[in-house]
Structure formats: C-alpha cells, structure tokens
Amino acid sequence: MERSWDGAAEAADGAREPRRSRRSLLGRPGHERPRRSGIALPDLLALNRMGSFDWNLDSGAFDLDPGGLAVFDLRPEEFDGTRLSLLPRVSQEEGYRLDAVVVQAIQQGRRSCAAYFRIRCRDGTPRWTHAQGRILRNGSGRPYRMAGIVREATAELADSALLNISDEERERQTRLVQWTTTALSRALSVEDVTDVLTAPGGPLRLGADALVLGLVENGVFDVIAATPPLDSVPELLHMPLDRTLPLSDAALTREPSYVTSHEELLQRYPRLRPYVRNISIRSAAFLPLVAQDKVIGALALINTEAKVYTAEDRNLALALAGVIAQSLQRASLFDQEREIATGLQASMLPRRIPAITGGDVAVRYHAARTGRDVGGDWYDVVPLPQGRTGVVIGDVQGHDTHAAAVMGQLRIALRAFAGEGHPPQTVLGRASRFLAELETERFATCTYIQADLASGALSVARAGHLEPLLVDAERHVHWPTVCGGLPLGLATVFGEDHYPETQLFLEPGSTLLLCTDGLVEQPGSDILAGLDALTGAVRDGPGELDDLADHLSDLLWEQPGSPDDMALLLLRRLAEPGGPAMPRIRLRIHQADPTGPAEVRAELRRMLDQWRAGAVAGDVELVATELITNALRHTDSGALVSLELRSGPPDRVRLEVEDGSSHWPRRRNPGETATTGRGLLLVEALSDRWGAEARGAGKALWCEFTVPGPEDS
Structure with a gap:
C-alpha cells in the first residue's frame, strides 16, 4: 500500500539527512508509480496547475518538477536549481515576505508553513500563487529540508468571497479605510474633497497610481479632479453622459467595471484610443458614486501595472467609493448653502469703490472658511464735501446671516451720517444710537476716518476696533496710538457714546491700513503675534496697492479653515512730484x-x-x-x-x-x-x-x- 505524504515525512523525521536529489521528490525517474487511470502523479499535479518543490535548507539547492516550473512560468533551461532562478518572476518584496514566513515557522517549531504570493509571468501579467511545504528535521530537531506543493491560486482568490489574505494586508486595508474616512470627514467643500484625493500620495493611499473624479449634473459628466498624466486630456473634462466613456458608463449603469489590461480598456472604450495611446494604463477600476440612492458621479482608480481584482479588492474599492460619495454629497450641500450666504453678504457690501482725488483705495473681503454662515465684517468709502473722503472698517458681532443683516443696516446708516459731513466723533455716536435702537443683541466695532488727502490730515475715531497702521514711502511702519471708545451699541447702553478724535497725517506716498481681526487673529494664537506678522508683511510686501492687498490676503488670511471673516482697506496718498517723501509723522x-x-x-x-x-x-x-x-x-x-x-x-x-x-x-x-x-x-x-x-x-x-x-x- 502506498505511503502517504505525511507518513513519508514522519519516517524521515529523526533519520539522517538523505542525499540531495536534483529532481523533485514526486518527480524522480524510476519512482513514478502509475495510477489506475494510467496518469502518473506529477502529471496529475500538472493537470491541476500544481507542482512540487524540494528545498535543501543546508546547501540552498532548490528543485522544481515540470509542474512547478509551469506554475512559475519558467522553461527548463531558465532554471538552474537555485532560488535565484525565480527572481525574474518573484519580486524582491515578495521574496522577503516569503523568507519571513519560513523563518517564523522554523523559529516557532512548526512542521509546515504556507503563504500566498504574487509572481509576474513572462508577458507581464500578475499571477497569484500558493506554496505549502513540510519542514523536515533531524534527530536533534534541526531543520534541514522543506518539501511541498506550489500551485496557481488566481482563480481561487477571484472566486472566493472570503480571501485568504495575510494579516498585514488586512491591516493595510483597515488603515486605508480609516485614513480615507478621517481625511474626508474634515473636508467641508467639494474643493476640500478633491484636495484630499489629489494631494501628493493621495492616489497611492487608495491603492492606485492615478485617479479621475467627476460629477453628474443635468445629463453632463464634469471631471472635477484628475492627477497626472490623466489631467492632460482637456477634451474629456466636460462631456455628455453616455456609455462611450468608462466613467459616464459607470454612472449610467450604476455598476462598477474593472479592466486588467490596456488592450481590454481600448477594446471596451475605443473612443479613448486617441487620448490614452501614450499613457500607461494596465488596469483600472471605474466606480459609480451613489449617495442616498442617487448617482452623483464616478471615480476611476488607475494602475500602471496589471492587477487582478479579487473579490476583496472589489469590496474595498466599493467601500471607498461609498465614503467618497457621501463626502461629495455633503460638500455639495455645503457649497450651495455657502453660495447663498456669501451672495447675501456680497449684496450688502459696496458694489464699487468711488474714485477719490489725490489717492488710491484697495479693498478685500473674504468670508470665513469654516461654517456655512458668513459674518458681519464690512468696509466703505464715502465721498465727503470739500473734496474729503471718509473710510470705514467694521465688524458686527457674530457669524451668521443675522450678523450680515445687521451689518447691512448699520453700513447704510453710517454712510448717511458721514455723507452729511459730520466729524468722526459725531458719526460714530449716531451710529451707536442707531444700532441700540435696532433692538438687537449684537454690537459692532468700527473705525471711521475723515481724510483730507490734499493736506494729508486724518481725523480718526475708533469704537473698540483695531488701531490703523501707517506705512510711509520708505516702508517704515508704525501703529499710532488712537483714542477710542466702547463698541457701537454697547456705548449707548452704558451711556458712553462719546468718541474722541485723534489727528494723524498721511504723508505723500504713505499708506493707511484698516482691517478686521480676522486678518491677524487665529484661535489659540496671541493677537500680538498676528499684528507683528502683519507689520512684517506690509514692510516686505509689493509696492503696488492692489498687489499689496492680495499679498496680505494670501499670506495672512487664506489658510485652510480660516475661522473668521476678513475685511481689509488700504488708502494711499499719491506721491508729490519730485521724488519720494521723507519719513515723517x-x-x-x-x-x-x-x-x-x-x-x-x-x-x-x-x-x-x-x-x-x-x-x-x-x-x-x-x-x-x-x-x-x-x-x-x-x-x-x-x-x-x-x-x-x-x-x-x-x-x-x-x-x-x-x-x-x-x-x-x-x-x-x-x-x-x-x-x-x-x-x-x-x-x-x-x-x-x-x-x-x-x-x-x-x-x-x-x-x-x-x-x-x-x-x-
């Protein structure tokens, strides 16, 4: 009766090491016992895409039978009886992982070990392979030999609902889902979502080399994000929704699709042939993005290497698509609400800045980057009698549409008081009483300046607001001390609605800066640090007024998650002929x-x-x-x-x-x-x-x- 493989192994345990054979244990000539079917055992293994190996742990000799050579896609003349012959098929990374599995099994005293790994066939396609071997030990327990079976496992893994993946792979997939969920949970707008996905390393975190993301709206598929080299095809960024392209096809059918070669991609979507001829696409997953039973777009994950999409890969890809779809839907709603809020805010700010004699003005406003609502920051420039100019900066308490509504009313009232030619202390006093009479719980900070640019005289009144900054033509910056009173509204409630005036002078070529605290204050930071940063940015900024306004906005305010609105006003007195003015206050x-x-x-x-x-x-x-x-x-x-x-x-x-x-x-x-x-x-x-x-x-x-x-x- 034929001895079983386990029995042969047990018999070998404790015996002296047998002579190394150059052929597999199961494939030695002269030892093949024909089966009743007339097919030898090695041939039976080969029919099932299996083979045997025999590894001498002392000498390093490694034997494969013909079935094993077929599994590794090697010809007999390409195999020299050592593991080095496998390097063209087994990557260095996979080789290290297999060695670690064997070492661990030996150190733990196990009698066998097994592992799944990937090889690359002669034509470049990947192939999942499984090896299982018995570790033979001598009488002292020292391992000297491993013999076992190697087989193809691609079909097994592709058809299995529960993959036999390693713990490391499961941990990697868990980290991937956790990273994607955490990163997208902080994304508020659609732009934030695309920034997360297309950031350096973003596609790799999703298991791809590149990606394309698009949204569906009114029968049109719009690509909103793409990473190189897929961002170099502008003709495909805005297309009617049909089945001639893979992403719109996924959106229409609501079904994911997977391609495992460049040829398969072009065969299924010949319309892509002129665009991806020189782009290496060896495999790709095209996933519909569905949120609340509505298709909002599609995502393509592109690989430059061939890949077999196992059931686990497909489940993971669909899970990631679901997370991205939910984030995009939430971000789209945020953008819509924000557009309404910022539209309300913009309608309450001056539509244009009037031209002024003897000077230039630059203004900037930015709504907060966090939250759906806008705030009450505003600016204004008011033409005054006798060629003078009034400039205003202010901030109504709160960050909601109510603050914006109060701001609109207060701005119009203050503009009317200033336009009548009243001095700054009278303008702010009347504005405070007006705000108190609105019966709102909101107060407002404000600075109003009456400027005579012909002489450079500035009359300044301040209601709880930041002091102005002056910078001369030589870039000397200083913060003059300006007397002030309580914020508008509060001053009237406490009976302190008198605002003293401070007289300043703006020299030819000098600039006055007014801003709200959103430009210089961040949560958890000292406002003095923000004021120092503003001073340095003004000193080192560009000379042109509009360029300086952009520089300050870009450098100090436009940060991810800016929590407050920002209003900025720059007033420059034109330089007199004859060269720059001397520094003077x-x-x-x-x-x-x-x-x-x-x-x-x-x-x-x-x-x-x-x-x-x-x-x-x-x-x-x-x-x-x-x-x-x-x-x-x-x-x-x-x-x-x-x-x-x-x-x-x-x-x-x-x-x-x-x-x-x-x-x-x-x-x-x-x-x-x-x-x-x-x-x-x-x-x-x-x-x-x-x-x-x-x-x-x-x-x-x-x-x-x-x-x-x-x-x-």
Whole structure:
C-alpha cells in the first residue's frame, strides 16, 4: 500500500539527512508509480496547475518538477536549481515576505508553513500563487529540508468571497479605510474633497497610481479632479453622459467595471484610443458614486501595472467609493448653502469703490472658511464735501446671516451720517444710537476716518476696533496710538457714546491700513503675534496697492479653515512730484487732553527707534517734552507735533511743535532760584540747530539733531 505524504515525512523525521536529489521528490525517474487511470502523479499535479518543490535548507539547492516550473512560468533551461532562478518572476518584496514566513515557522517549531504570493509571468501579467511545504528535521530537531506543493491560486482568490489574505494586508486595508474616512470627514467643500484625493500620495493611499473624479449634473459628466498624466486630456473634462466613456458608463449603469489590461480598456472604450495611446494604463477600476440612492458621479482608480481584482479588492474599492460619495454629497450641500450666504453678504457690501482725488483705495473681503454662515465684517468709502473722503472698517458681532443683516443696516446708516459731513466723533455716536435702537443683541466695532488727502490730515475715531497702521514711502511702519471708545451699541447702553478724535497725517506716498481681526487673529494664537506678522508683511510686501492687498490676503488670511471673516482697506496718498517723501509723522495734542503728551512721547520714541536714531533719541524726546509743555501752558490751543527724518549725509531728525499763538519765543537769563525760563536754553544745548517760523495764525518752533552714523555708535 502506498505511503502517504505525511507518513513519508514522519519516517524521515529523526533519520539522517538523505542525499540531495536534483529532481523533485514526486518527480524522480524510476519512482513514478502509475495510477489506475494510467496518469502518473506529477502529471496529475500538472493537470491541476500544481507542482512540487524540494528545498535543501543546508546547501540552498532548490528543485522544481515540470509542474512547478509551469506554475512559475519558467522553461527548463531558465532554471538552474537555485532560488535565484525565480527572481525574474518573484519580486524582491515578495521574496522577503516569503523568507519571513519560513523563518517564523522554523523559529516557532512548526512542521509546515504556507503563504500566498504574487509572481509576474513572462508577458507581464500578475499571477497569484500558493506554496505549502513540510519542514523536515533531524534527530536533534534541526531543520534541514522543506518539501511541498506550489500551485496557481488566481482563480481561487477571484472566486472566493472570503480571501485568504495575510494579516498585514488586512491591516493595510483597515488603515486605508480609516485614513480615507478621517481625511474626508474634515473636508467641508467639494474643493476640500478633491484636495484630499489629489494631494501628493493621495492616489497611492487608495491603492492606485492615478485617479479621475467627476460629477453628474443635468445629463453632463464634469471631471472635477484628475492627477497626472490623466489631467492632460482637456477634451474629456466636460462631456455628455453616455456609455462611450468608462466613467459616464459607470454612472449610467450604476455598476462598477474593472479592466486588467490596456488592450481590454481600448477594446471596451475605443473612443479613448486617441487620448490614452501614450499613457500607461494596465488596469483600472471605474466606480459609480451613489449617495442616498442617487448617482452623483464616478471615480476611476488607475494602475500602471496589471492587477487582478479579487473579490476583496472589489469590496474595498466599493467601500471607498461609498465614503467618497457621501463626502461629495455633503460638500455639495455645503457649497450651495455657502453660495447663498456669501451672495447675501456680497449684496450688502459696496458694489464699487468711488474714485477719490489725490489717492488710491484697495479693498478685500473674504468670508470665513469654516461654517456655512458668513459674518458681519464690512468696509466703505464715502465721498465727503470739500473734496474729503471718509473710510470705514467694521465688524458686527457674530457669524451668521443675522450678523450680515445687521451689518447691512448699520453700513447704510453710517454712510448717511458721514455723507452729511459730520466729524468722526459725531458719526460714530449716531451710529451707536442707531444700532441700540435696532433692538438687537449684537454690537459692532468700527473705525471711521475723515481724510483730507490734499493736506494729508486724518481725523480718526475708533469704537473698540483695531488701531490703523501707517506705512510711509520708505516702508517704515508704525501703529499710532488712537483714542477710542466702547463698541457701537454697547456705548449707548452704558451711556458712553462719546468718541474722541485723534489727528494723524498721511504723508505723500504713505499708506493707511484698516482691517478686521480676522486678518491677524487665529484661535489659540496671541493677537500680538498676528499684528507683528502683519507689520512684517506690509514692510516686505509689493509696492503696488492692489498687489499689496492680495499679498496680505494670501499670506495672512487664506489658510485652510480660516475661522473668521476678513475685511481689509488700504488708502494711499499719491506721491508729490519730485521724488519720494521723507519719513515723517504728525501728531496733534488737544489742550484738555491730559494723556496727550505721554502718548506723543511714546510715538516719538517708537519712530526714533525704527529710524535707528541711536543716542540722539533721548535728546529729541526731552526737547519735544519741553516744547509741548510750553505750547500747552502758554497758548489757548493745542499743539501739532511733527517728526521728520531728513537724508544726509549726515542724516538729521527734525522736530517741529506748532501752536496757534503769534507770540514769538524769547531767550531768558533765569537766576539761580528761578523755576522757569530755561526751555530755550535746553533746546539750544541739546539740538544742533533750532529756530522759529510763522505759520498762518500761529508759529512753529523747530530744531534738528544729527543722527550718529555706524562709526559713531
């Protein structure tokens, strides 16, 4: 009676190692026992696409019978009795994995091991293969030989509903589904979804080399995303829905289709022949995207290598298509609602910016990138009597359509108050009372500036809003201190609807920047960091006003998931003929403002530091304090302080303090016990030059200080 294979293995256990044979155990000449059917055992194996192998673990010799050679698609002359002969068929990655399976089985003391793996046939097509072998050990338990069966398994895997895939493959597929679900859960818009799928490495995460994604609308198939090289076929991006193309075919039939070769693709869809002639497509899956029983599009996963789509592959592809379909449907609804909301917001903003004399204006508005609703940010430019211009920036509390509606009403009211020619403090006071009378719980921050670009005078009033930024023609940036009050609406509720005005000056070629906090504030970040970033972006940005507005929007605001609206307004005074203006600031101090001198000194200190005035900065601040004190004490008006950097060599700082008195200053000789009369002596001692000039109804005292050069520091 013929001994079974297991019996032969058991008999071999504990025996000395047999002599290595150059032929398979089951295929040795002279040992073939004919079956009753007249077919030898090796031939029976070959009929079932099986063969045997015999691997000497000590010497490394590896024998295959003719059936085994057929499984590996090798000719006898291509096989030299070593595993190296299999390298043209078994990839290095698969070889490492098979070695790991054998080593693990030996280390764990198992008597057999088995594995599925892929080989590449002579014509390039992949073939699933299964090997199972018995590990033979000697009397001391040392393994010296493995013998077993190798067989084709492509049909088995393709027909099996439950694949015998490795734990590593199952883990990979689990990670793939988890990644896709997590990434798409954060995608709000259709653009966000396509960004996830087409990002670097996106197709590979889906198990493909490239992909094409399209949506169906009104009988038309629109491709909305494609990765190279499939994005280079513009003729196929917008086509009627029919069955001549694979994606529209999948959408029409609601059935997935799979192709395993370039020839099969062109045979089924000959219309593609002119477009994919030079594109390597060896296999592809075309999947309908169905959400709530409605076909919304189709997805193509393209591979540049041949691939047999097993049942597990197809189930995984359909699962991914379902996740993508749900995400696209949700994103489409988000885009529709957002379009309605942003349309409402846009209708409430100025449709055009009027031309202004002596200056240019650039404005930008962006709705938040998170949430379906827009907010209450706005801007406005108002022509005023006597050639002046009013500029407004504001933000109504909240991020919903109610905030946008309140913003629209408030903007129109404020524009009407400004158009009547009222000063900024009156405009904001009336706007606050108007908002309080709307009986809404919303408040608003706002800055209103009345600008006379002929002279450069700016009258600024601020209601809880960010201060403006000034940048001169030489790109020196500073944030002037601007007095302010409570936000509009709240100020009236608390009876504090008075807004003090601050006088600033815009030099020729200089720019005023107004913005809402959406440009400089991000959740979890300090707003001071945002203000510093804005300062740097303005300093390093382009010179043209529109280019600068785009630069600020792109650099600071247009980030994924920007949580707030953003309004931006830039006002530039045109440069005077004769070259760029010298860096200069002008600050006004009111007679009854007790904090005015300290605020002016702080601004002077900031500018001198920015101009790198060095040791002379302290002298300038001390002289400025003396001149401001004299102007406020000895006149009935306020003081206008100007600070200017004049190019050298050497560079000089010029300080001017102007008042409304016509009384000319005179030098005194105070005694030792006198408490006054030393002001001009101090000015003369600390400055390099000084003097007085008539200015209409008043006068100006000026003095100049030489800025030390680097060699003097």
